Amino acid sequence: MDYLGDISIAHAKGGRRGKAVIPSETMRDQIDDLQRRVSKEIEEAGTLAELDEVRIKYLGKKGELTNLLKAVGSLPKEERPEFGAKVNSLREAIETGLREKSGYLDRKALDEKVRREVADVTLPGNLPEIGSLHPITKALREIVQIFYGMGFTVYESREAETDEMNFVKLNLAPGHPARDAQDTLYLTDTTLLRTHTSPGQIRGMLEMEGRLPVRFIVPGRVYRRDPFDASHSPVFHQVEGLVIDRHITFEDLKGCFLEFARGFFGPDTQIRLRPSYFPFTEPSAEIDVSCTICRGRGCQVCSRTGWLELSGAGMVHPRVIRNGGYDPEEVTGFAFGFGLDRAAMLKWGIDDLRVLFENDLRFLTQFEGL
Amino acid sequence: MKVPWKWLNEYVELDWTPEEACERLTLAGVKVEELTYEKVDLSGVVSALVEDVSPHPSRPDLRVGLLSTGTGRFTVVSGAPGLLKGNMVLLAVPGSRLPGGMAVETKSVAGVESQGMVVCSNEILAGAEHRPGEDIILLPAGIPLGLAAQEIIDLDDWVMDLDLTVNYSHCLSILGVALEASVLSGKPLKLPSLLEKWDWAGPWGSRRPEDDPEMPGEWKIELADPDLCPRYVGKLVRGVRQTYSPPEIERRLMLAGMRPISAIVDATNYVMLETGQPLHAFDADKLEGRVIWARRAKRGEAIETLDGEERPLDEGMLVIADAHGPVAVAGVMGGARTEVSGETRNILLESAFFAPIPTRRASRKLRLRTEAALRFEKTLDPTAQPVAIERAAGLISEYTGGVPEPARSDANVMEPVNKSILFSTRVIKRALGAPISAGRCREIFESLRFAPGPVTKVGEWETMEVTVPPRRVDIEEEIDLCEEIARHHGYHNFEPRLLSPATPGGPPSREYVWSDKLKDFLVSMGGREVVTTSLLSQEDLNAMGWDAGDARGTPVPLQDPLSSNESVLRTSLLPGLLRVVFRNQSVRMPGGFFWETGRVFYPSAEELPLEALQLGLAMYGNLREASWVEGSLEATFYRLKGVVEALLRLMGLEASFLPGASMPFHPGISARVVAGHSTVGEIGEVHPLVMRNLNLTGRCATGWLSIEAILAMAKEKRFTPVSRFMQVERDIAVAVDAGVLAGDVIKVVEETARDLASVRVFDVYDKPPVPEGKKSLALRLTYRPSDRTLTEEDLSTDRDRIIDALRARVGGEIRL
Secondary structure (H helix, E strand, C coil): CCCCHHHHHHHHHHHHHCCCCCCCHHHHHHHHHHHHHHHHHHHHCCCHHHHHHHHHHHHCCCCHHHHHHHHHCCCCCCCHHHHHHHHHHHHHHHHHHHHHHHHHHHHHHHHHHHHHCCCCCCCCCCCCCCCECCHHHHHHHHHHHHHHHCCCEECCCCCEEEHHHHCHHHCCCCCCHHHHHCCCCECCCCEEECCCCCHHHHHHHHHHCCCCCEEEEEEEEEECCCCCCCCCCCEEEEEEEEEEECCCCHHHHHHHHHHHHHHHHCCCCCEEEEEEEECCEEEEEEEEEECCCCCCCCCCCCCCCCEEEEEEEEEECHHHHHHCCCCCCCCEEEEEEEEHHHHHHHHHCCCCCHHHHHCCHHHHHHHCCC | CEEEHHHHHHHCCCCCCHHHHHHHHHHCCCCEEEEEEECCCCEEEEEEEEEEEEECCCCCCCEEEEEECCCCEEEEEECCCCCCCCCEEEEEEEEEEEHHHEECCEEEECCEEEECEECEHHHHHHCCCCCCCCCECEECCCCCCCCEHHHHCCCCEEEEEECCCCCCHHHCCHHHHHHHHHHHHCCCCCCCHHHHCCCCCCCCCCCCCCCCCECCCCCEEEECCCCCCCEEEEEEEECCCCCCCCHHHHHHHHHCCCCCCCHHHHHHHHHHHHHCCCEEEEEHHHCCCCEEEEEECCCCCEEEECCCCEEECCCCCEEEECCCCEEEECCCEEECCCCCCCCCCCEEEEEEECCHHHHHHHHHHCCCCCHHHHHHCCCCCCCCHHHHHHHHHHHHHHHHCCEECCCCEEEECCCCCCEEEEEEHHHHHHHHCCCCCHHHHHHHHHHCCCEECCCEEECCEEEEEEEECCCCCCCCCHHHHHHHHHHHHCHHHCCCCCCCCCCCCCCCCHHHHHHHHHHHHHHHCCCEECCCCCEECHHHHHCCCCCCCCHHHCCCECCCCCCHHHCEECCCCHHHHHHHHHHHHHCCCCEEEEEEEEEEEECCCCCCCEEEEEEEEEEEEEEECCCCCCCCEECCHHHHHHHHHHHHHHCCCCCEEEECCCCCEEEEEEEEEEECCEEEEEEEEECHHHHHHCCCCCCEEEEEEEHHHHHHHCCCCCCCCCCCCCCEEEEEEEEEECCCCHHHHHHHHHHHCCCEEEEEEEEEECCCCCCCCEEEEEEEEEECCCCCCCCHHHHHHHHHHHHHHHHHHHCCEEEC
């Protein structure tokens, strides 16, 4: 590489100008010689240190080019401008040459350094701590979002309740046989742990003070006098839904629950409503969803029926509407309630209720992320 | 309830397959839980003629018969009285198989070779020995020889097992289910003629004029507690003899889930299954006195029930009693003293209406969940008692030759009425939405055997008066009729409709959103959310070592807990969380960081306990095990404190940590979290004593925060302009007495320094050259001036000010 290429051109130009004064041969030879040597030495410099030596040798205070410039002063006056210019342009050329070579060496050294730095990308990364939500919370969040989209809000009701709110106001007078279906944990003769989230219907309606529409879900813990086994727990979770407004019909219940079921279990989910009985709804329905495991073809989980029982539902009983402070002649409504734990189990294929409450890390870690 | 398919089809001839029937009934609310095919495992049993009978050479109790099956002749030894020349019997030829795998072979009976056996009902239905006094099955004459038993007696059948809701008491009978099936299929209902009379309040449903509570010359019925037993019908059948029911009837009872006992008992059970009305038969000669009381049990009374158990009674239970004492727990089980037996000649039949609640109470308390009790505890048809008793008397007469007294006694204070309900198509439109015509409604009512009146147009609606028989105790008002229409129209025939979107939905409050964010923060810090039970034992709470007088040690108790392990409401999340730690230590998980949000409960002066929402935290072991990159992350007090500090910071809260929290925390390694002048939580390492109580190993840090308090104080972010000037850092090392709190040192620096953005402790050192009894804190101060660039002079002035303040307020000496 000729680092002083443009100087040679300048030199040639000078020659073509053909000025009358011929510079001394010695001076011309010295410049040519210096130019050749510096070009060679820059080219040969392999490190930045060697390159710096070249710079000092030629451009330093006592460098050869500096001396040459001093020598110009001893030339005949008329020759000085030409040689002065020549030496100066040689100096610029050397500086440019040094800069370029230095840039080249710098990049080469960097490339060399980079080439030596190799990570084994298959070694594990330095993982941050990862936490997780419990599947019950994960399921509830999805459910809540689906109902937000249908104009619902959330009403959180208390867990310790009065017999009055948990039963009587829901059309379950003392001794009602349907009370048996919900084996109750009493605190005193008149207070208990809510057996369902349904008292939230009454409390929620009363807080609305007659405003319309009423559209909320009540998620929360409920309690039954059940021993702990694969499908029962004395403590579990429900999600209640309530809609009260003018012109609410059974068809709205069906549409609303279908929308929820598809949002939660997947867009091809089917629902099936069957007549059932709850004292606080009339007509009442049991809602089945197409089996989440076999997609309705029939399997062990759904006892080969293709359907899974998920929710109780129905049109709110006129007495319950009245107990909530609304006029059943003016408004109608629907309600539903289902097991949150069961919904989560169906969604993720969890086959034993107990694991939800054991909190084994080998279980919890499965619910990281999405 | 179990419904045998052939029995059902006796009342309504369905052209459905059993599977179709299940589907249709289920979709109409009569839920079929399971459909099974019940088969008797029987082969080689055929009809045979007894051609000849001769005495057994050595045994007077046995005879030797010569039997013909048409294709073969068999010599059979038997002691059965029915082995008489000319009788048609069922013969199990050698190589036959009876239920239960019992094989019939040729064998020697007292020296005579017996080729097979003549069978009784118990042998072919249950595969068991004949019962006392049970004879072999005698077939009607004219049956072809060699016909398989299955061709003669209906043995195999489909059985639907129903799972009924409490309002479907009208389906607790084969007839009730048959009526539903008839409505759904459009096939006519074929009632036994006697039962045709039933349905309506009137001569049959109410008391007949000729019936009297006092049977002529016999028993008088006393309704001592008409609220518990408002109706008691009795009927005498004289001259009965002990016998067994025909095999067909026994088989039906077995398919329906009941054990055949004797013709009399079977008849009462058969009629109960058929009509839904439970019945009981007393040995009339064993009843003492001539008065039957339906009364509350007296204090201290007891009864030996049919199952041979001596059972104490209480005053809440209704008994049927004679002069001597109780003879039955009403609606639950009869007594042994008046049990029908082989010697019984006269029986008193009972057909009563018992109030559901006391019956249920008694049945539960005595742990006797009998078929009768399961029916009485629902409200039964108040008009069924007379027809049912007549039906049973008729069957008993047929099977046993007994003669029913023409009259029956009927003590009755009930006045069942036919319910008249005004029905309008308005309720259909309002509640159901779908247009179902008045004509269609009328059709459905008629097929349900209701009596709808003519349709009248009232404005835009059509109305009719619908009369409902008393047997439909579940129907009281218009909305109930609406449900009948809905379920017979078919829930699957309603179109789904989407709610109008006019209402914006969303979270109810900012606090609701923030509590979700709080959970997200904890997840982002590596926490594992757990869900633990709210029901604990007092021992769980005691194990925490709460000081006497600590509210957390005195929980809200349950009145009647299922077990002592779940007998009180949690007052803290910590026992549950530490149980999670134990669980994971016991399955050898090296460490974990758990948290839970949930309610805790405290006794209150109000009617209901106080509920408070808490966050609980617990961590143990290696939160992250050492990797090739870096060392392990240990669960320590400071790690937990860091999480809590970060959490509070993310919620925009300023809090301070005051040393020393009470049990279950380590007194020296714990703190109260104080914000806004109140304690909002506690954190610390678990006290070694508590660790020992709970069998926990290693160290464990735990804590709780009041979510309500945090959310109330949480602050949303406000923007402050970012300074254009450079931030500067300076370090200071200060030696203080070992007992001085770092927090106090930091506080001095924070209050003294100007333009200070933060102060960070980057080292704590208490070894030489730091003098004994002292500790050195290395602090990094970050200055972030908002209005100028700090000069060296500014910084050195500030440093002097800090040094003076530290010396004055915490006795701190700067180390150079």
